[in-house]
Amino acid sequence: MRLTDAFVTRSLDEIRFWSRIMKEHSLFLKLGFRCEDTQLINEANQFYAVFEAIEVKSHSFTLETDPQVVKAFNEEVYTAASHIWAFKRKVLGLILQCKMPGANNFPLLVDHTSREANYFRNRLVELNTGRLEPLPDAIIDENVFFLRIMADHAKFIGHLLDPSERQLVEQARSFSNDFDTLLFQAVDLESMRPQSQTIPLLDQFLDENRVSVKSLRDFKKTARDLIEACRIKSIIHPLLADHVFREAERFLFIIDMFERSLTGAKVPQQ
Structure with a gap:
């Protein structure tokens, strides 16, 4: 594949995936605002239209x-992603300064969505400048x-989830602990680079993460299907359930892409 072809392919793939994510973030934030937050609701609606x-x-x-x-x-x-990032950080500031009592957006959720907006705009800069990270750095x-x-x-x-859904709540808590541990391991590997960037270590790193992400992806799929069928008690919007499922699928896709680039080996079916 020529570099120009790869640039177009990668750019369109990133934008098609992340513009939908940004659009849905706008909806989720709007649903968490109070009735009196009319200006923020209007801004969220505008961002929804922009990313749609x-x-x-x-x-x-x-x-x-x-190209x-x-x-x-x-x-x-990039300009649109920068604007929604700034909007999300503004909302986070209002929440943390206790200026939106009674609103239903967790501060961590708002921060989470802003990190994704920042990731998206940084990727666009990397693509346009041709400064994508070397494979070992990108993997970590x-x-x-x-x-x-x-x-x-x-x-x-x-x-x-409703607190009465005790088994599912406990499963979610277990996944949270598992991924916190995996994150700490990844940060350790990050701080050990470049010495940690050997093919065997990076290959094991990808394999271990794939197993856990696949388990979480399957849990999210089950939760999404149960929510859509109204078979469990929660305040999770069905679109949010599908949203987090798609992001797990995206992570698995990236892990597999790295595995092929790192070793040339075929990866297991997901």
């Missing part, structure tokens, strides 16, 4: 699109980012 338009526009491009056109699109999306950094995201998801699920 970006998502639609991204599907109008093909792999044959001129310069895609580069300009990346810059446009992507896993540190996504392991924390997965740990957060487990915590959110545990807190949004």
Whole structure:
């Protein structure tokens, strides 16, 4: 694959995935605002419309699109991602300063969504400047980012399930502990680099994370299906259940991509 083809492919893949995520963040934040937070609700609605338009526009491009056109699109999306990042940080500040009593957005959830917006805009900069990280660094950094995201998801699920769903709450708590541990292991590997960046260590790192992410992905799928069928008690929006499932699927896709790049070996079916 030519570099220009890879640039277009990667850019469109990132934008199609993350623009939908940003759009859904806008909805979830809006649902957590109070009735009187009309300005914030309006801003959230505007961001929903912006990222919905970006998502639609991204599907109008093909792999044959001129890379310069895609580069300009990346810059446009970067601006939108920067604006929603700033909005999320503003909301987080209001919550932490106790200026929104009674609102239903956890501070960690708002911070979580802002980290994803920051990740998205940084990826667009990397693509447009051609400064993607070397594989060993990318493996560690992507896993540190996504392991924390997965740990957060487990915590959110545990807190949004009805307390009477004791077994599911306990499973979510167990996943939270597992991913906190995996995150600490990843941070340790990060601090040991470059000496830690050997193929055997990185390969084992990916294998161990894959097993845990697959288990969490399956748990999220089960929870999503039960929520959609109204078979469990929770305050989890069905779209949120699907949202966190898709992010686990994305992490598995990235792990498999790294495994192929690192060893050239085929990866197990997910």
